[in-house]
Amino acid sequence: MAYLNNPPKGWLPPFCPNGNCKYHHPLPDQWRYKKFGSYVRISDNRRIRRFRCLHCKRTFSTQTFSATYWQKLPELEAKVFSKIVNGMCKRQIARDLEVDPATINHKTKRLGRHCLLFLQRQLEGTPPAKNIIFDGLETFEFSQYYPFHHNVAVEKDTDFVLFFNDSELRRKGRMTQVQKRRRRELEKMFGRPDPRAIEKAVTEMLSEVINGHDPINVYTDDHTQYRQPIRVYQNLIFHHVTPGKAHRDANNSLWEINLFDLFMRHSSKNHTRETIAWSKRRQASSEQLAIYSVWRNYINIRRQKDRWSPTPAMERGMMTERLTIADVLSGRIFVRHVELADSWRDYYYGNVHTRALPLERRHRLAYAE
Ligand SMILES: [Zn+2]
Incomplete structure (x- = not known):
């Protein structure tokens, strides 16, 4: 299931990426989803496939499973890591x-x-x-x-x-x-x-x-x-x-x-x-x-x-x-x-509190948790 930016040919989503969906954890009974079109990613002009979970109705794409999901400049990640x-x-x-x-x-x-x-x-x-x-x-x-x-x-x-x-x-x-x-x-x-x-x-x-x-x-x-x-x-x-x-x-x-x-x-x-x-x-x-x-x-x-x-x-x-x-x-x-x-x-x-600072930014639970 591992890929950095582009999934290999024939890759299929292994489970529903929505954390609140019954099918977020791989289950023995069959999870069902369908293809839901595609879009072209701006950063590199690649076509990204979309899907829809037939249980929770949430849509997602191959990118939802990539470590760089929702990132405008995916290649930056590896450079920052190294530095x-x-x-x-x-x-x-x-x-x-x-x-x-x-x-x-x-x-x-x-x-x-x-x-x-x-x-x-x-x-x-x-x-x-x-x-x-x-x-x-x-x-x-x-x-x-x-x-x-x-x-x-x-x-x-x-x-x-x-x-x-x-x-x-x-x-x-x-x-x-x-x-x-x-x-x-x-x-x-x-x-x-x-x-x-x-x-x-x-x-x-x-x-x-x-x-x-x-x-x-x-x-x-x-x-x-x-x-x-x-x-x-x-x-x-x-x-x-x-x-x-x-x-x-x-x-x-x-x-x-x-x-x-x-x-x-x-x-x-x-x-x-x-x-x-x-x-x-x-x-x-x-x-x-x-x-x-x-x-x-x-x-x-x-x-x-x-x-x-x-x-x-x-x-x-x-x-x-x-x-x-x-x-x-x-x-x-x-x-x-x-x-x-x-x-x-x-x-x-992001819940660690620094005493001397009154206001801190926490990581909010959203789709990209
Ligand atoms: Zn689902």
Whole structure:
């Protein structure tokens, strides 16, 4: 069913694309639809076939099943994807591609949503990971008064990104008197983050990565908020704790997550240290992390200096070869066909709230959900 722009000859719609229709999920009894004319797409003058579902009467076209459905410039998607994971910020991408910055924002959001579904869909039915490292990668949104963790779980043997979410933190560390006063004012206006945010995020992460009955190894640093959620799974987890202060070299058992941190900061402009392109919103940072994780797992090779190095997905036995961006973007994934964790649902629907911002644009549920 996969295609980027143009379906192959003889392609037939596999199910009704209307999420509210009985035939949205493939059913054993026969779904009926009929041909409903065609139109010529302006961007490339191609004829697009239309159909009508005989159950819900909604019309749709071959494009409804393409990852670039309803897009004026379909080829832009792949270019934006590549530039996002190769260290360009959104404004630079807009200048480079000579389009409006708002277009790049919009494309990045779409790509982020697609990548969340792609990550989840690909993991369905694969063997559970046996050795997992997780850690909180510290960054911030809006300003340095709003630090947060991207909590990331990586498979130790393959570098495969299994899951991520985020937790808001209170600004800590060395501050001047002026900064302390400012923090007090801001907290009075916008409230304080949940002091147990990390614990909650780790609870969700564990429920996502543990899906077998055999005990697994979990490697973390000595953060106190990890203890309680891990204790819940005491029969299923061997917990290996490495002091957070220990030198993180290749001999450290948290090395792989450090590598992830280094390489993500190198590849994603919003996480580069001392950058002026930091994420204004945690929501946007999570969308970009989804894109980055797809690239890390399926497209990019594991070891940069070895050209024959496999991708993490190949190491896991999920793929026999590297995917291209076009492969990843070929074929729309429908959100109601995928079961997302709570935090990923929030990322998908744009529900992550940035304290310092009063009005935020959410992704509205429409045909193009
Ligand atoms: Zn229908």
